[in-house]
Amino acid sequence: MVLATGDFTNDPELKGRFMGPREARVPGVNETATGDGQKLALALGGRILNGDLALGPELRFIPPRHKTLTARLPPWRLLAGLMVWSMDHLPAALLRPFVMSFVTTTLAPTPALFDSGAILVNRHGQRFAEETDAPAFALPDQPEQAAWIVLDARVAGLYAAWPHFVSTAPGVAYAYVDDYRRNRPDIFTAAPTLAALGGCLAMPAGALERTVADYNAARPAMSPRPPVGEGPYVALGPVKAVFIHNEGGLAVDAEHRVLGADDRPIPGLYAAGATGQGGLLLKGHGHHLAWAFASGRRAGRLAAAAPTAG
Structure with a gap:
């Protein structure tokens, strides 16, 4: 059996x-990342390495009510090749709307x-x-585990052009206000005054104005x-707090066999991807995708080739 449940x-x-x-109170961005594989292996004597390490929590905008075109595209190899070719050959102006659909939907706003x-x-x-001190926690x-990022006219103008971007896919694109x-008109609200902005967001009358006045007065x-x-003002949100992924995978050997407390393989049990990360620290490596692809193929082949008990 190969455990590959994320x-x-x-x-x-x-x-x-x-x-x-x-940390337990902050959800994961992937709703299906519930550790089913780790739990199965723990019950059989396996153990988790680097369970305390994770990317996040961070703020993420809520997804659109309906999936974007890019989110609906099937994971076909031919289509992926066409997308790579397009990135290298088509004009940036033609590609930008598609890229922005991804950047403004999937990626985090910069702290x-x-x-x-x-x-x-x-x-x-x-x-x-x-x-500036881990507000995601x-x-x-x-209420509703939701919040809004409020920008005055100066900040909104600052984040209208390079080098001040709201979000980015490094090396691919930058998204500005x-x-x-x-x-994302569903998460973008603009108004000339704080009172009007609070009204657009259905906040109690005068609350946003009082918050800003208190903040400005108390700021050292x-x-x-x-x-x-001064305005006009922009609110981006709602944002939620989420964990992106963690490094807490099962201990495995070089053949992806799950190891017990004595470092002996548990018979017939393999693990791959984030489930069988084996102590690797993969932050910054494509959200662990390369490891998932490579370890999954190897674990499957090794498990299939392993001798079965009489």
């Missing part, structure tokens, strides 16, 4: 056991927005965390973060 970023029990109670002066507010128009406690306005004079200034 990681456990959407399983509160395993996250609480290996990462901690506050640099908060360094530049944006603030994060909940459904009631209130700040609930220090924006506080988001599960908020206007890209979100065009591609020497703070590197500028105050919230």
